[in-house]
Amino acid sequence: MDDNRIVTGFVVGLGYTKPYLSPFEEFQRYKMHPEVRKFLEGGRRLSYGARAIAAVGLMSLPKLVFPGGALVGNEAGFSTLRASRVLTAQSKRARWERRRPSMRFKRDASATNWIRILKHAQSNHEMLKPASECRKIDYPKPDGKLTFDRLSSVFLSYTNHDDNQPAHLTLKDPAVPTNVNLRHYAGSESRYCPAGVYEFVETGDGHERLVINAQNCVHCKTCDIKLPTQNIVWVPPEGGGGPNCTDM
Ligand code: SF4
Incomplete structure (x- = not known):
């Protein structure tokens, strides 16, 4: 890209309510x-x-970790978040879910649960x-x-x-x-x-x-x-x- 190029971006929140909006x-x-x-x-x-x-936080992200892999970068939706923290929390949660039968009463209340709790009221x-x-x-x-x-x-x-x-x-x-x-x-x-x-x-x-x-x-x-x-x-x-x- 040469020095005289300008990239103009504009973000519209898709939670808008007016059907006539473009x-x-x-x-x-x-x-x-x-x-x-x-x-x-x-x-x-x-x-x-x-x-x-x-663009509106952790509850907007999909499940990012799976056995042997993880989604990262822009494709995973990290435009406004710190990837390492999210991935760590999600992989802890995945680990906890795999061990859940024997850990039913020992929930890790720190990073594993807040992703479960945060949820948009409406899609x-x-x-x-x-x-x-x-x-x-x-x-x-x-x-x-x-x-x-x-x-x-x-x-x-x-x-x-x-x-x-x-x-x-x-x-x-x-x-x-x-x-x-x-x-x-x-x-x-x-x-x-x-x-x-x-x-x-x-x-x-x-x-x-x-x-x-x-x-x-x-x-x-x-x-x-x-x-x-x-x-x-x-x-x-x-x-x-x-x-x-x-x-x-
Ligand atoms: S049809 Fe393609 S360009 Fe149009 S809204 Fe859907 S994904 Fe976007």
Whole structure:
């Protein structure tokens, strides 16, 4: 990376409640703030990417240790935590669980138990309010200089999936997007996906249907986390396809 490159990042907590909110559009709006735009004006957009991160503490982390191995680094969600402490605590807990039958009354009350106790009251997919209780958000149109549309941004993520591979995004129930997501949440997946993968299109008979542009997916995993109905099945695509953004 040369000295004149600026990486602009923006984080939206996925516990948000408004179905009309678009994290991508919020990011565009953020770049218009005078204290941000002064660094970006006159520049050129080079690349784009998006990802979900574990950002609110220990209870957001998955199980990281397993016999003979451990998940570490960014993939494990250590963006805001000290990895060694978490791994030590989780491996102590795993050890304790293996020995539990003979240790039922000798619980180690220190590092092994607090991970069990800490828990979010609600998952992010349970947080959205019905669209009928919320106001629409009118985002400004992109100016093509500081702010951009999603599809031209995705082009700069250098995302590639083999054309003939099985879809890595499928629906558990194909009726749910229109019967539930569109009807009650104004099709929130068409806004929270930072790559425009989910599109509701008119069918010509007064109805709409969901089109999934899986080839655009930048693998952020937001749909897995935020969709109220949890109706999307996301699996790693064949052949290592996906985004190839080198600046993230
Ligand atoms: S389809 Fe899901 S994982 Fe892919 S970019 Fe959109 S929200 Fe992210």
